[in-house]
Amino acid sequence: MKIAVLVKQVPDSDEVKMDPEKGTMIREGAGNIVNPLDLNALEAALSMRRKFGGSVDVLSMGPPQADIALRETLALGADSAYLVSDKFFAGADSWATSLVLAETLKRLGGFDMILAGEKATDGETGQVGPEVAAMLKIPFATYVSELVVSNGYATVKRTVEEGYEIQRIKLPCLLTVLNDINEPEMPTLSGKKKARRAEIKKYGSQELGISKEEAGLTGSPTRVVKIDRPRISRQTELYCGKELDRGIDRVVEVLRELAVL
Amino acid sequence: MRRDESKSSGVLVCGEVRTGRIHPVTMELTGKARELADKKHAGVTCLLFCKELADDPEMLFGYGADRVLLIRHDKLEHFNQDIAAKLLCFAIKKYIPEIVLAPATTSGRTFLPAVAAMVHTGLTADCTGLDIDPESGLLLQTRPAIGGNVMATIKTPEYIPQMATVRPRTFRIPCISERSGKVEIPEIPDCIFESDIEVLNMEYTGGDGTNIQDKEVVISGGKGLKKPENFALIRELAELLGGGVGASRPTVESKWISYPHQVGLSGKVVSPKFYLAAGISGAVQHLAGMQTANKIVAVNKDHDAPIFRVSDIALCGDLADILPMLINRIRKELNQ
Numbered sequence: 001m002k003i004a005v006l007v008k009q010v011p012d013s014d015e016v017k018m019d020p021e022k023g024t025m026i027r028e029g030a031g032n033i034v035n036p037l038d039l040n041a042l043e044a045a046l047s048m049r050r051k052f053g054g055s056v057d058v059l060s061m062g063p064p065q066a067d068i069a070l071r072e073t074l075a076l077g078a079d080s081a082y083l084v085s086d087k088f089f090a091g092a093d094s095w096a097t098s099l100v101l102a103e104t105l106k107r108l109g110g111f112d113m114i115l116a117g118e119k120a121t122d123g124e125t126g127q128v129g130p131e132v133a134a135m136l137k138i139p140f141a142t143y144v145s146e147l148v149v150s151n152g153y154a155t156v157k158r159t160v161e162e163g164y165e166i167q168r169i170k171l172p173c174l175l176t177v178l179n180d181i182n183e184p185e186m187p188t189l190s191g192k193k194k195a196r197r198a199e200i201k202k203y204g205s206q207e208l209g210i211s212k213e214e215a216g217l218t219g220s221p222t223r224v225v226k227i228d229r230p231r232i233s234r235q236t237e238l239y240c241g242k243e244l245d246r247g248i249d250r251v252v253e254v255l256r257e258l259a260v261l
Numbered sequence: 262m263r264r265d266e267s268k269s270s271g272v273l274v275c276g277e278v279r280t281g282r283i284h285p286v287t288m289e290l291t292g293k294a295r296e297l298a299d300k301k302h303a304g305v306t307c308l309l310f311c312k313e314l315a316d317d318p319e320m321l322f323g324y325g326a327d328r329v330l331l332i333r334h335d336k337l338e339h340f341n342q343d344i345a346a347k348l349l350c351f352a353i354k355k356y357i358p359e360i361v362l363a364p365a366t367t368s369g370r371t372f373l374p375a376v377a378a379m380v381h382t383g384l385t386a387d388c389t390g391l392d393i394d395p396e397s398g399l400l401l402q403t404r405p406a407i408g409g410n411v412m413a414t415i416k417t418p419e420y421i422p423q424m425a426t427v428r429p430r431t432f433r434i435p436c437i438s439e440r441s442g443k444v445e446i447p448e449i450p451d452c453i454f455e456s457d458i459e460v461l462n463m464e465y466t467g468g469d470g471t472n473i474q475d476k477e478v479v480i481s482g483g484k485g486l487k488k489p490e491n492f493a494l495i496r497e498l499a500e501l502l503g504g505g506v507g508a509s510r511p512t513v514e515s516k517w518i519s520y521p522h523q524v525g526l527s528g529k530v531v532s533p534k535f536y537l538a539a540g541i542s543g544a545v546q547h548l549a550g551m552q553t554a555n556k557i558v559a560v561n562k563d564h565d566a567p568i569f570r571v572s573d574i575a576l577c578g579d580l581a582d583i584l585p586m587l588i589n590r591i592r593k594e595l596n597q
Contacts, residue, residue: 121546133375134379142370155461165340221377223417236570236573238575241578254558261591
C-alpha cells in the first residue's frame with residue numbers, strides 16, 4: 001500500500017501571538033510539536049505498512065521550521081518526508097492550504113490512502129482533510145476511530161453524536177482519525193539517528209505549478225478582518241473548609257437561576 | 262464561485278434530520294438565518310434530506326423559513342458525506358444562495374468542507390457569532406481562535422456562497438411566528454445517490470451521555486478522582502441534572518473513560534449552561550474546551566488550580582466529600 005500522511009506543525013505552548021494587522025498567527029518563537037492527532041494518523045499508516053507492505057510518505061505545508069516536525073515522523077518510521085513551503089503559501093486559509101496539499105499529492109501520485117488527524121490543535125477547523133479529498137475527487141471519512149482495510153475497501157468506524165457509524169469506502173480514499181484509533185509509539189534511538197541524516201524533499205510554488213494568486217493569503221476565499229480579545233470577566237467566589245456548605249448553597253442557587261433545577 | 266460570476270441571494274440553511282426528527286439546531290439556524298436575511302431583504306430556504314421524516318417540515322416556516330427543500334431517499338437513512346456534499350452542491354448551483362449556514366455537528370463539519378472545495382468558496386468553522394456588515398453587506402463570521410483566547414471575525418469578500426458552520430445551541434431557537442411558506446420537493450438526478458461510500462451499520466450509544474456537545478449541563482471528572490470507579494460520582498451528578506459526562510484528557514489517556522467524553526482542544530469543545538469540573542486542575546487544553554460555558558463550577562483541593570480562575574464558583578476541598586454533599590443536596594431539592 002502506498003500511504004500518505006498529512007501532518008501539521010502546531011505551537012506547543014500557550015504563548016501564540018497574533019499579527020494584529022494581518023490577523024494571522026505568528027508561529028515563530030513558540031515551541032512546536034507535531035499535531036497530536038496527526039501522530040495517530042501516522043501510526044495508523046505504519047500499522048498498515050506492517051500488514052500490507054508498501055510505503056508511508058509524510059507531507060506538511062508550513063514554514064521551513066516544519067522540517068523539525070517532519071524529522072520526528074521519519075524517526076517514527078515514515079519512509080519519506082516532503083516539506084511544502086513557499087513564502088507565497090503564508091497566511092493560507094483551509095481552502096488555499098488544501099489546494100497546495102492536493103497539488104502535492106497529485107504530483108507524487110498513486111496513493112491508495114491518505115491519512116490525517118481529524119483537526120489540528122491550533123486552527124481547529126477540521127476542514128483541510130475533507131477539502132483535500134474533494135479536490136482530489138476521492139471519497140473520504142472523518143472522525144475515524146477504527147480502520148480495517150481489505151480487498152480494495154476501507155471499513156471505518158466513525159465516532160458521531162449518537163454512537164458509531166460503520167462505513168465501507170472504496171480506495172483510494174482520505175481518512176481523518178481520532179486519538180482512540182491507536183496509541184502512537186515513541187521514536188527509537190536508531191530512528192532518531194536516521195531521521196537526523198535523512199533528506200527532507202522540498203516543494204514550492206514553482207515545482208507545484210501554483211500561481212501566487214491561487215496560494216496563501218491572496219488565494220484564500222476567507223479573510224480575518226478583526227481580532228478581539230474577550231475578557232473573561234468571571235468573579236470567582238471561593239469557598240473552602242467550613243464555607244463549603246455555603247458554596248453548595250450557591251451552586252444550587254445557580255442551578256435554579258439557570259432553570260436546571 | 263466568484264461573486265461577480267453569478268447573482269446570488271438569500272440564506273440557505275442546511276437542516277439536520279436524525280432518526281427521522283428535525284434536530285433543534287435546524288430551528289436555531291433558521292432563526293439566525295431569518296435575522297440575517299431580513300437585514301438583506303432576502304429569503305430563507307431550509308434544506309432537509311432524510312429517508313423518513315416524522316416531523317412536519319412546515320413547522321420551519323414558524324421559525325423563519327420561506328421555503329423548505331425536502332429530499333427523501335432510501336440512501337439517506339444514515340449520514341453519507343459523499344451524497345450529502347453532492348446534494349448541497351446541487352442546491353447551491355440551483356438556487357445560488359449568498360449565504361449557507363450548517364450545523365457544526367460531526368455531519369456538518371464533515372461534508373461542508375467538501376462542498377467548499379467543490380464550489381470554490383470559503384468556509385468558517387464553529388462560528389459563535391454571525392452578522393451582516395452594514396457597509397459591505399457581507400456576512401461577518403466570528404469564531405474563537407487559538408483555544409478561545411481570541412475571537413476572530415472573518416469575511417468571505419469575493420466568493421459565494423459565504424459559508425459557516427455553527428455549533429448546536431450557539432443561537433436561541435426563536436419564538437414561533439405566524440408565517441407561511443412552501444415545501445418544495447426538488448427532482449434530484451439519480452447519479453447523486455451513487456456513491457463510493459456505503460453505510461454498513463449505525464450503532465446507537467447515545468443513551469450513555471457521550472453526546473456532550475448537545476447537553477445543557479456537563480459534569481466532568483479529572484485525575485483528582487484518583488481512580489476510575491470514582492467516575493460513578495460524576496455520572497450520578499450528571500444523571501440527576503440530566504447532563505452529560507465529560508472528562509479531562511489524562512483520564513481518557515489512562516482509559517478511565519472513553520474518548521467521546523473528552524473535553525478540550527483534542528476532544529470536544531462544549532458550551533453548556535452549566536459546567537462542573539471535579540478534580541481537573543485546568544490545563545489550557547481543557548480550559549479551551551469549556552470556558553465559554555455560561556456558569557462554571559470547579560471542585561479542586563488545590564487553591565491555586567488554574568481552573569478556579571475561569572470559574573464562577575470554586576469549591577476548594579476533597580471532592581470525595583464535596584461531590585456527595587452536592588449530590589445529596591440536589592436530590593433533596595429535586596424531591597421537594
